[in-house]
Amino acid sequence: MAPVKRRAVRGAAGLGALVLLAGGLFWFAGGGYERWSTGRMLTSACDGVLPAGQVRSLLGEGPLKTGGDESGGGLDDPTTSLRVVCGISRVTERNAGKPVDDGSVSVTINGVPTLGREARHYETFYPTLRSELPPAPLGQGWNGAFGMDEDHGEAKATTAVLLDCAPGRGDLLITVAVNVEGYVDDSPLDDPERRTAFARIATDTAANASRRWNCDADLGEALTTAPLPVNKDEYVAPADAKGTCSGIPARGKAVARAWESGRGTTPFEACVLGDTEGRTTYRLAAHYGPYAEGARHDHAERLGDPDPIASGQRSGLLGNGGYWTTATCPGSGEPAFFSLIPYSDKAKRSDADRAYELSVLKVFAERSAAAHRCAAPAAPTTTTAP
DSSP states (O other): OOHHHHHHHHHHHHHHHHHHHHHHHHHHHTTHHHHHHHHHHHHHGGGGTSOHHHHHHHHOSSOEEEEEEEEEOOTTOSSSOOEEEEEEEEOOOTTSSSOTTOSEEEEEEEEESOSSGGGSOGGGSSOOOOOSSOOEEEETTEEEEEEEEEETTEEEEEEEEEEOOSTTSOEEEEEEEEEGGGSSSSOGGGSHHHHHHHHHHHHHHHHHHHHHTTOOOOOOOOOSOOOOOOOTTOOBOGGGOOSTTTTOOOBTTTBOEEEEOOOOSOSEEEEEEEOTTSOEEEEEEEEOTHHHHHHHHHHHHHHOOOOHHHHOOSEEEOTTSOEEEEEOOTTOSSOEEEEEEEOSOGGGOOHHHHHHHHHHHHHHHHHHHHHTTOOOOOOOOSSOOO
16 A cells, blocks of 8 residues: 555544544533433332333433442242332532432332341331321322322322232332422422322332232223322311211311321321311321231330230220221231321320220221221220230
8 A cells, every 4th residue: 555545544544533532522521421321220220120211301311329229039039028229319519509419219119028027127117108198099090199208307209009919929019209309399299290200100110010020910000190199278177078087077176177088099098187276186097918017017116015916906005095906808918907196195185085086996997998898897995905
């Protein structure tokens, strides 16, 4: 080859290398590598069952990070329960007027029931669906609930989905909490599209988890909407209650307001009763499946209350002055657990107060059990005898 031709070839090769280098620099500078690495992180998080595109759309195009990941066990493992945890958070610019980790999604997947419970601390038993006011049934064929949750001062939209797996494989509980403090407006749940986006992460994760761990559950429909949880201003007189507080009588100024959700297919229901000033008087809760298991364990660990299964009791007193009862439900080895928690000083409650409380728990438990096709609950009692 002539010297001129060799120089031309070398020049062309050098120019090509410069073009590739410039393209690579543009890809890095333009965020291509960040998008690629974030996409890879999302598709591998939570054992690969997250709907990565939806999480990315929810949290935005900025950099993301994972945290608190853990996984272990399986539905077919006879000794260890399945437990998978992952967290995805948005990394915002420091000194920009917002928290550094503003905006996050936390996902927990649990095999149900929990094995080796004696070695588990109550705080890691199952994620709770705690909320000041009743969560709403998810609907559209899903056994789940959607509500607002206060966790260490942060407001979170929490969606829980319980999957009934094929016989012999246990069940799956999927819990997704979205930190709503990372959004500009004050009421992100008022936006139905955003609310549905929050809940769909849970239902789509549940569908992926069912396939990943061979659960083979009957799934609900693709969510087109998500229920709006009740807020503090949305109370009714007890006589007008049609949902989870239906049938509960008022009692003077002490029980004049009721906060409720509609009845539906959900593993957790609540009814909150308040006085004429809006202060909470009583909170009633119906726990099914993993929530019943977790509630019993919680009371036994923290308050020393007797475990209904271990003690043979079907109803009794709680250490905080409340009452509980149980009911047998079809297709489940876990009895439903119903509770009433009073917010007044138990030392100041009269015999008439206690009679009212027992009657309220009886009505609440009977109606909830009937809606879930369970047997009639045991009559609530003030004794601890079996």
